[in-house]
Amino acid sequence: MPKIQKPEKVRPALPSGFRDFGPAEVRRRRAAFQTLAQIFERYGYEPLETPAVELLSVLMGKYGEEGDKLLFRILNSGDFLANVPEEAKASTATLLPFITEKALRYDLTVPMARWVAQHAGELVFPFKRYQIQPVWRADRPQRGRFREFYQCDVDIVGAEGLIPLMEMIEIARAGLGALGVRGAVFHLNHRALLEHAARDTGWPLSQFSAFCTRLDKAEKVGWQPVKALFQEEGYLLPEWLNPEEGFSSTLQAELSKLPELAPDLPTLNELIRTEDPVLTVRWDSTLARGLEYYTGYVYEIRVPGSGVGSIAAGGAYASLVSDFGGPDLPAMGLSFGIERILTFTEAQSPPDTSALQVLVAWIDASPRFVQKVVKTLHEGGIPAFAYPAPKKLSKQIEYAQRRGIRWVAIVGAQEEATQSVQLRDLPNHVQTTVPLDALATACR
Amino acid sequence: MPKIQKPEKVRPALPSGFRDFGPAEVRRRRAAFQTLAQIFERYGYEPLETPAVELLSVLMGKYGEEGDKLLFRILNSGDFLANVPEEAKASTATLLPFITEKALRYDLTVPMARWVAQHAGELVFPFKRYQIQPVWRADRPQRGRFREFYQCDVDIVGAEGLIPLMEMIEIARAGLGALGVRGAVFHLNHRALLEHAARDTGWPLSQFSAFCTRLDKAEKVGWQPVKALFQEEGYLLPEWLNPEEGFSSTLQAELSKLPELAPDLPTLNELIRTEDPVLTVRWDSTLARGLEYYTGYVYEIRVPGSGVGSIAAGGAYASLVSDFGGPDLPAMGLSFGIERILTFTEAQSPPDTSALQVLVAWIDASPRFVQKVVKTLHEGGIPAFAYPAPKKLSKQIEYAQRRGIRWVAIVGAQEEATQSVQLRDLPNHVQTTVPLDALATACR
Numbered sequence: 001m002p003k004i005q006k007p008e009k010v011r012p013a014l015p016s017g018f019r020d021f022g023p024a025e026v027r028r029r030r031a032a033f034q035t036l037a038q039i040f041e042r043y044g045y046e047p048l049e050t051p052a053v054e055l056l057s058v059l060m061g062k063y064g065e066e067g068d069k070l071l072f073r074i075l076n077s078g079d080f081l082a083n084v085p086e087e088a089k090a091s092t093a094t095l096l097p098f099i100t101e102k103a104l105r106y107d108l109t110v111p112m113a114r115w116v117a118q119h120a121g122e123l124v125f126p127f128k129r130y131q132i133q134p135v136w137r138a139d140r141p142q143r144g145r146f147r148e149f150y151q152c153d154v155d156i157v158g159a160e161g162l163i164p165l166m167e168m169i170e171i172a173r174a175g176l177g178a179l180g181v182r183g184a185v186f187h188l189n190h191r192a193l194l195e196h197a198a199r200d201t202g203w204p205l206s207q208f209s210a211f212c213t214r215l216d217k218a219e220k221v222g223w224q225p226v227k228a229l230f231q232e233e234g235y236l237l238p239e240w241l242n243p244e245e246g247f248s249s250t251l252q253a254e255l256s257k258l259p260e261l262a263p264d265l266p267t268l269n270e271l272i273r274t275e276d277p278v279l280t281v282r283w284d285s286t287l288a289r290g291l292e293y294y295t296g297y298v299y300e301i302r303v304p305g306s307g308v309g310s311i312a313a314g315g316a317y318a319s320l321v322s323d324f325g326g327p328d329l330p331a332m333g334l335s336f337g338i339e340r341i342l343t344f345t346e347a348q349s350p351p352d353t354s355a356l357q358v359l360v361a362w363i364d365a366s367p368r369f370v371q372k373v374v375k376t377l378h379e380g381g382i383p384a385f386a387y388p389a390p391k392k393l394s395k396q397i398e399y400a401q402r403r404g405i406r407w408v409a410i411v412g413a414q415e416e417a418t419q420s421v422q423l424r425d426l427p428n429h430v431q432t433t434v435p436l437d438a439l440a441t442a443c444r
Numbered sequence: 445m446p447k448i449q450k451p452e453k454v455r456p457a458l459p460s461g462f463r464d465f466g467p468a469e470v471r472r473r474r475a476a477f478q479t480l481a482q483i484f485e486r487y488g489y490e491p492l493e494t495p496a497v498e499l500l501s502v503l504m505g506k507y508g509e510e511g512d513k514l515l516f517r518i519l520n521s522g523d524f525l526a527n528v529p530e531e532a533k534a535s536t537a538t539l540l541p542f543i544t545e546k547a548l549r550y551d552l553t554v555p556m557a558r559w560v561a562q563h564a565g566e567l568v569f570p571f572k573r574y575q576i577q578p579v580w581r582a583d584r585p586q587r588g589r590f591r592e593f594y595q596c597d598v599d600i601v602g603a604e605g606l607i608p609l610m611e612m613i614e615i616a617r618a619g620l621g622a623l624g625v626r627g628a629v630f631h632l633n634h635r636a637l638l639e640h641a642a643r644d645t646g647w648p649l650s651q652f653s654a655f656c657t658r659l660d661k662a663e664k665v666g667w668q669p670v671k672a673l674f675q676e677e678g679y680l681l682p683e684w685l686n687p688e689e690g691f692s693s694t695l696q697a698e699l700s701k702l703p704e705l706a707p708d709l710p711t712l713n714e715l716i717r718t719e720d721p722v723l724t725v726r727w728d729s730t731l732a733r734g735l736e737y738y739t740g741y742v743y744e745i746r747v748p749g750s751g752v753g754s755i756a757a758g759g760a761y762a763s764l765v766s767d768f769g770g771p772d773l774p775a776m777g778l779s780f781g782i783e784r785i786l787t788f789t790e791a792q793s794p795p796d797t798s799a800l801q802v803l804v805a806w807i808d809a810s811p812r813f814v815q816k817v818v819k820t821l822h823e824g825g826i827p828a829f830a831y832p833a834p835k836k837l838s839k840q841i842e843y844a845q846r847r848g849i850r851w852v853a854i855v856g857a858q859e860e861a862t863q864s865v866q867l868r869d870l871p872n873h874v875q876t877t878v879p880l881d882a883l884a885t886a887c888r
Contacts (some may be wrong), residue, residue, distance in 0.1 A: 010501050012561040012768035015546050018497055020559050023490035023573075030491075042822060044800040044829040044847075046467035047474075051592050052496060052548070052578065053462055053516075057454050072497075073519040075544055077582040081536040089533045092525040100519055102459050104496070115464050117456040124846040126832055129467075134496065138521040148495050159832030166815050167829065267811045324456035356488040367711045371610050378486060385488040385611065388570055388603030402568040403488075 017139070017147030029150075032338055033132050035178045036152045039171060040130035045154050048129045050111035052136075053102050058324075062110045062293070070137045071103040072147075104136035108153045109293075109320065109333060116157050117326030125158030125329065144308060144343060155333035160296050160316035162264050164332040169271065169281060172301060172312055172334060177278040179338075180345040184303045184311070187284035188268075191295055191315075192260040194288060200238040201230070212288035218243055223286070240285070247272050247283040260296070293317040297332070308340040358384035358443055359405045360421075361396035363412040373409055373421060373436065380440020384409075401426060407443050409434075461583070461591030473594075476782055477576050479622045480596045483615060484574035489598050492573040494555035496580075497546050502768075506554045506737070514581045516548040516591075548580035552597045553737075553764065553777060560601050561770030569602030569773065588752060588787060599777035604740050604760040606708050608776040613715065613725060616745060616756055616778060621722040623782075624789040628747045628755070631728035632712075635739055635759075636704040638732060644682045645674070656732035662687055667730070684729070691716050691727040704740070737761040741776070752784045802828035802887055803849045804865075805840035807856040817853055817865060817880065824884020828853075845870060851887050853878075 014020065021029060037047070053074060060068055076099055084098040105111050108131045116127060132152045141147060154171060156164050169186055176184050198211045218226045223243055230237050240250040247269070255261045255268075271281045279301070289298045296316030303311060314334035322328040358377050362370045370386045377384035387396045393410065400408045410422040410431075423442055424431040434442045458464065465473060481491070497518060504512055520543055528542040549555050552575045560571060576596045585591060598615060600608050613630055620628050642655045662670045667687055674681050684694040691713070699705045699712075715725045723745070733742045740760030747755060758778035766772040802821050806814045814830045821828035831840045837854065844852045854866040854875075867886055868875040878886045 009767060009769045012502065012558040012770070013499060014495065015497055015499050018495035020495065020562075021493040022563070023492065026491040026493050029493075042827045044827065047470040048467065049465040049470050049473075051458065051462035051464065052580070053459055053592065055457060055459050058456065069521075072521075074548075075517040075519050077513075077516075079536045081533075081539060089525075092523045095525060104518075114456040118464075119466070124843065126843075128829075136496070148497065156832065161833060162811050163814060163830050163832045166811060167818075167832075170815070170819070270812055323453060325453045326456070367606050367610060368714055370607060371614070374611075375614070383486045383488065385572075386607050388600065388607045388611075389605060399568065399570075 015147075017141035017145075019146060019148070029338075029342065032179055032342060033150070033152065036175050036336060036338065037130065037132060039174045039178065040154050042174075043128070043154075043167060043171060045128045045130040045156075048112060048115065048131050049133060050105065050108070050115060050131070052104055052134075054105050054111060054114070056101055056103050058114050059103055059106060059110060062320075062323075063106055067106060070139055071106055072136045072138050073100040074102040074104070075100055105133075106137060107135050108133060108151050108335070109155065109317075112153070112155055112157075113320040113326075113331075114324050116321050116329075117324035120321070120326045127157045128154070129157075130154045144340065146339070149337075149339045152336040152338050153333060155331055157321060157331040158329045160318075160330040160332040162267055164316075165297050165299075166267075166271070168299070168314060168332065168334045169279070172336075173276065173279040175336060176301070176312075176341070179341055181279075181303060181311070181341060182277055183305075184279045184301050186279055186281045187287050187300045187302065188272075188281055188297065189284050189287040189299070190258075190261055190297050192258050193255065193285060196254065196258055197238060197241045197285070200241075201235050203235060215241075215286040216288040218286045226286070243284050243286045251283065251285060289313065289315060293320055295319070296330070299334075303344070306344045308337075308343060310337065311340050312336045356383050356385070356403060356405050358382055358407040358409055359396065359400040359403075360384060360386040360409045360411065361393060361400070362386060362390050363393060363410070364390065365411040365413060365416045369416040370411060373411055373439070376436055377409075377440055377443065380443075382440050382443050397424070397426070409439065459591075461585035461589075463590060463592070473782075473786065476623055476786060477594070477596065480619050480780060480782065481574065481576060483618045483622065484598050487572070487598075487611060487615060489572045489574040489600075492556060492559065492575050493577060494549065494552070494559060494575070496548055496578075498549050498555060498558070500545055500547050502558050503547055503550060503554060506764075506767075507550055511550060514583055515550055516580045516582050517544040518546040518548070519544055549577075550581060551579050552577060552595050552779070553599065553761075556597070556599055556601075557764035557770075557775075558768050560765050560773075561768035564765070564770045571601045572598070573601075574598045588784065590783070593781075593783045596780040596782050597777060599775055601765060601775040602773045604762075604774040604776040606711055608760075609741050609743075610711075610715070612743070612758060612776065612778045613723070616780075617720065617723040619780060620745070620755075620785070623785055625723075625747060625755070625785060626721055627749075628723045628745050630723055630725045631731050631744045631746065632716075632725055632741065633728050633731040633743070634702075634705055634741050636702050637699065637729060640698065640702055641682060641685045641729070644685075645679050647679060659685075659730040660732040662730045670730075687728050687730045695727065695729060733757065733759060737764055739763070740774070743778075747788070750788045752787060754781065755785050756780045800827050800829070800847065800849050802826055802851040802853055803840065803844040803847075804828060804830040804853045804855065805837060805844070806830060806834050807837060807854070808834065809855040809857060809860045813860040814855060817855055817883070820880055821853075821884055821887065824887075826884050826887050841868070841870070853883065 059071055080099045088094045088098055112129060112131060130153060134148050134150050136148050139145060139147060194212055198205060198208055203211045214226060227237055240254050255265055272283055287298060287300060294315035295318040298315035300310045301312040312334060316332040318330050360370055360373045374384050374386050397408055406426055408424045410424060415421050419436045420433055421439060422431055423434045503515055524543045532538045532542055556573060556575060574597060578592050578594050580592050583589060583591060638656055642649060642652055647655045658670060671681055684698050699709055716727060731742060731744060738759035739762040742759035744754045745756040756778060760776040762774050804814055804817045818828050818830050841852055850870055852868045859865050863880045864877055865883060866875055867878045
């Protein structure tokens, strides 16, 4: 057969930070996604899917300066350099705007906000959606950190506050419980408290996010170094701000001063005192969350000793939909880092219920009869397929053994003439003649 | 709350050729994917998932020159222009190799072949896998042609020929039938016949693919113009090569001369004579298939009058795995263009079985009691959630009506005291007091 000139043999490899998933992994991941989807639907969230590719104008400026750098940008098609002025070719920064206008999505929240802004007229608010899709980040690949990974998000748009917060906690509890997680901690804080802390400290409010970034380091480096850092620069953090003291009475006294939080205090008290084997809520007065758009409650779920960082996170955010010209709606969400969860939970691949039960091995039967045997089995609800060619019988049987198939239905001219098969039960070393119309029953 | 300086409001829009899918569409698409997956598993195909992004070295040269141009290339991260020699900036072609090394996957066959080459040592051959994932092509968007779309592929690696062909036909028939397609036609041909035709015509075999490309035009422009074109250039196509005559006896006489096809003739005869309401097999002696890698049987499924082109296609290919340094294995596959199928089938979104049944509306109950009511319903197997805030009751009820929720469980201080709810049946305008422990039963 004449062939197109082929390039040299290519080394089969993946770009770093990307992964394949073989059969067992796909089944396990799919089962986890389905578990979460069912829980989301139980709470009235509806599925949404957005494309992998978004306009840069939609994505830029939403994830902070660092996030902008981590976008996987897509090169414009065709002769993208044709109309670029010579001086723009001087540097990456000047060339960029000319040669790329799209990127892979970085998270699922911004695409959702974009979609809500586009469909606000048709939606019933509060609008509740969930979304389970991969996202891409040009991060440095590390152990457990990939450049393509799934997020599982629920968001409610048009509401925030205590009831949505309690719903997020319950969804997290149900989801993590179903995935086999135990001993998780829901770290909870509110941006109003952080702002109150910044004021108390005398920190300039114009640099509020720098204040938050420093506090947020406490999780990694510990609380004393963070306190010391502030002190060195002449800022004395208030005593009640102390992640180690949890929901102390002095902290509660501060919360009671804040109009955003005072009415919630009795419920928060209950939430935090409830013991639960899957998920316990703790107040964490230094939790700040990296992303810039949160405005109310913020939260992050961790499992001490799991060896991974946060396994879910979210918060209330005010202006994301209005950034796209949509209505000014508060919103609240929770994002599961399900891939991290799967790295340390014991959950196995679900039993392969459709595991192949019968291999039709054939010697000198007609292809039509071989096909008829397969069809008979399918009609009886038994997964089955024929070995693709009439090779040596021992080879066909070895194939069934290696794939873990229990039954081999052997057919030759003799069986075709009598409309029957030789049915071999591999693990039990038994072989019997079975008429075609009794075959499906015999394989149960 | 002090805020990061935000960019101006951004017009919410999608890049052309990309789509969002709202709740009803996601449910409908998901059901279709699941239907096909179940059929694939019944025939012993196992799921595989590969990443969205592949190395250009893996993708280039696999889809012909046109395909290379349609790859969505990803710009290298960081200061990608830093080490590019000045002269390379002269043109798109010279700059390209320096600034991009990855692209979005163009189909699912090449990534599968790459994976098989990498895992050949662990696999049991023939290896059967299916894969349902999106692919991306920088094609000109048109009505019904998108730049991101799902493919649903089955491939068997390590086998080809008649039994796999019959399996592909049966899978197509079962899949299309389940998706509501009727009257589809499986156009079948074999590369050996095309080669035989080229020889008969006196066409130079070194330009075999140009011969195929011309024949392939018959589907669009009709057979006479194609014949005329050959004639103008001095090539007389053999009489038996005629898509309008189907499986004629003269064609069969030609097939019987070919060692690749002669033994299959009796079975082909039967396949082609079988009448079926979903899918009928027709021999199409001019079918050539665009992609370059097919070497044996080729096929394409169309539905006359559906308004879309081919809805599934595939064939046998010899060298894809060995191109990656893997073993030299024949292979055969079928790819469903499920998105096209969904454009013309009547299949509706499956009934939303998890549709929300109860909205908990609240006035002056405690958040804890509101949550308790929701939990009680969930424990009784009833989907439910609370309205996020104690707004005016009429507003909460209107929300339930607009979302199509039948029951509203109204709770206030009185109900909390008596551990009951006012249960309103919206369509029937009935409201009764129901104790909490009888609530789930009352909502069935």
